[in-house]
Amino acid sequence: MLLAARHLAAPVTVEQAREKEWAEAEREWRRPACTRCRAAFSDERWAEQERADTWGDDGLCAGCRQGDADQRARQEAEREQAEVAAAEARGSRSWWRC
Numbered sequence: 001m002l003l004a005a006r007h008l009a010a011p012v013t014v015e016q017a018r019e020k021e022w023a024e025a026e027r028e029w030r031r032p033a034c035t036r037c038r039a040a041f042s043d044e045r046w047a048e049q050e051r052a053d054t055w056g057d058d059g060l061c062a063g064c065r066q067g068d069a070d071q072r073a074r075q076e077a078e079r080e081q082a083e084v085a086a087a088e089a090r091g092s093r094s095w096w097r098c
């Protein structure tokens with residue numbers, strides 16, 4: 001593959017060096033960014049997005065995703081607590097059957 005060969009061999013001419021620089025700059029320019037915090041994706045996250053269905057990808061960086069997961073876990077815990085509290089207020093022991 002041309003790209004791999006170019007990557008392995010050190011550039012021997014100014015032209016090749018310039019071409020390599022341009023290819024890298026172009027790559028950075030194409031790099032997706034988080035739709036929430038605008039942070040550039042890591043190579044890993046970028047590859048993941050390319051593998052995933054574009055419409056199915058949330059477009060978030062790993063940090064924002066983790067933040068979302070934490071928030072969901074918190075909300076879930078709060079919801080469960082509220083359900084237990086409500087069931088206790090009703091004096092029912094079968095709150096999970098409602």
Ligand SMILES: [Zn+2]
Nearest residue numbers: 034037061064
């Ligand atoms: Zn983000």
